[in-house]
Amino acid sequence: MRRLDLKKAQAARLNTIRDINRQIVLNYVREREPISRADIARETNLQRSTISAIVEDLKTEGLVEEVGEGESTGGRRPTLLRLRTKEAIAIGVAITPSVTTVATSDLAGRVIDQEEFPTDPDADKTLNQVITLVRELSRRNKGSIEAVGVSLPGLVDPATGNAVYIPYFQWRDIPVSQVITKAVGLPVVIDNDANAVALAELWFGRPEVSDARDFILVLVAEGVGTGIIFDGQVYRGQRGAAGEFGHMVIGTHAPVPCSCGNHDCWEAFSSEGAAMARYSKLIGSPINPPFGFRELVDRALAGESGAKAALVETARYLGVGISNLVVGFSPEAVVVGGEIARAWPFIESALTETIEHSVRRGLPSATILPSTLGEKPTLRGALSLVLASKFAAAFAA
Numbered sequence: 001m002r003r004l005d006l007k008k009a010q011a012a013r014l015n016t017i018r019d020i021n022r023q024i025v026l027n028y029v030r031e032r033e034p035i036s037r038a039d040i041a042r043e044t045n046l047q048r049s050t051i052s053a054i055v056e057d058l059k060t061e062g063l064v065e066e067v068g069e070g071e072s073t074g075g076r077r078p079t080l081l082r083l084r085t086k087e088a089i090a091i092g093v094a095i096t097p098s099v100t101t102v103a104t105s106d107l108a109g110r111v112i113d114q115e116e117f118p119t120d121p122d123a124d125k126t127l128n129q130v131i132t133l134v135r136e137l138s139r140r141n142k143g144s145i146e147a148v149g150v151s152l153p154g155l156v157d158p159a160t161g162n163a164v165y166i167p168y169f170q171w172r173d174i175p176v177s178q179v180i181t182k183a184v185g186l187p188v189v190i191d192n193d194a195n196a197v198a199l200a201e202l203w204f205g206r207p208e209v210s211d212a213r214d215f216i217l218v219l220v221a222e223g224v225g226t227g228i229i230f231d232g233q234v235y236r237g238q239r240g241a242a243g244e245f246g247h248m249v250i251g252t253h254a255p256v257p258c259s260c261g262n263h264d265c266w267e268a269f270s271s272e273g274a275a276m277a278r279y280s281k282l283i284g285s286p287i288n289p290p291f292g293f294r295e296l297v298d299r300a301l302a303g304e305s306g307a308k309a310a311l312v313e314t315a316r317y318l319g320v321g322i323s324n325l326v327v328g329f330s331p332e333a334v335v336v337g338g339e340i341a342r343a344w345p346f347i348e349s350a351l352t353e354t355i356e357h358s359v360r361r362g363l364p365s366a367t368i369l370p371s372t373l374g375e376k377p378t379l380r381g382a383l384s385l386v387l388a389s390k391f392a393a394a395f396a397a
């Protein structure tokens with residue numbers, strides 16, 4: 001049972017029921033498209049007239065459109081509805097320690113155009129390049145872009161729109177939302193990369209994940225971050241600082257320093273850099289760019305034993321941290337995202353064995369799954385920051 005929050009209860013308005021019905025209809029169209037008004041009425045028990053009125057509103061707002069006709073069940077053939085995907089409505093900006101990607105997507109989250117550049121350690125330079133690309137993409141789309149979502153690899157306060165601390169570049173208290181909004185005139189939503197990817201999994205992930213009310217997303221990249229979905233929403237904690245499990249201590253003498261500088265954090269044992277350091281040690285020679293983590297996974301997939309061994313050992317440490325999260329949170333699922341998800345065929349057993357070994361004594365375990373968000377999960381995350389607000393309920397259901 002949820003305790004009633006009196007501060008929020010005061011804000012409940014008379015049209016709350018109407019808002020709830022609107023979100024129900026919109027989400028039926030999103031998940032079951034193409035779908036007719038009659039099908040929505042059958043599945044929801046809402047009045048046909050209520051649904052028709054809501055659909056008219058959603059059409060006017062440009063969220064839903066009519067597409068052709070469905071099978072007749074005796075009378076007139078019903079008109080089918082789907083999400084309106086004729087134009088780009090969101091811009092996503094995924095800032096990672098190496099590359100920044102700026103892309104547009106439609107309402108369904110499909111990426112339309114994308115551009116990228118190497119992230120500059122100087123915050124002003126990176127933000128200026130972001131602004132140039134956002135301007136260019138919104139000009140190309142002639143006013144259809146509604147908002148910009150930005151994911152950042154560090155501590156972010158979504159309420160103020162500030163990047164509080166980005167360890168890779170030592171950025172502190174950068175007013176990211178304000179700077180971009182001022183320059184491009186669009187609303188900007190920002191979040192930590194792992195939270196953004198967790199949001200993308202919740203809205204656009206595979207059904208085992210998106211249907212779960214409680215799950216944890218573990219993002220393995222230059223660092224290791226976690227996004228916690230609790231009761232169907234991102235759990236943020238004070239100032240958005242929840243989920244910094246990358247810095248929980250799981251050992252000593254990690255193969256690389258953590259982004260915080262210590263050598264005992266989970267991240268220092270389980271990041272892409274940790275796997276690369278293990279590989280370098282195994283083959284007995286230093287590895288240099290352009291050879292990167294992607295190439296390491298490619299080599300492992302091609303059957304190279306050293307590459308496989310480096311990834312399997314990294315997966316064991318990843319499993320140690322996940323075990324701690326499973327014991328503490330008892331989530332329905334844990335999703336592993338990042339390039340490492342491609343290596344699933346040979347890291348899965350190392351991961352699950354470690355987790356099963358630690359989570360015992362009758363405690364429930366969780367399903368461990370690779371992310372299905374594709375090559376750039378943080379970009380999907382950045383886009384979700386804009387798109388999810390279209391479908392999410394503004395009320396506590």
Ligand SMILES: [Zn+2]
Nearest residue numbers: 247258260265
């Ligand atoms: Zn650390």
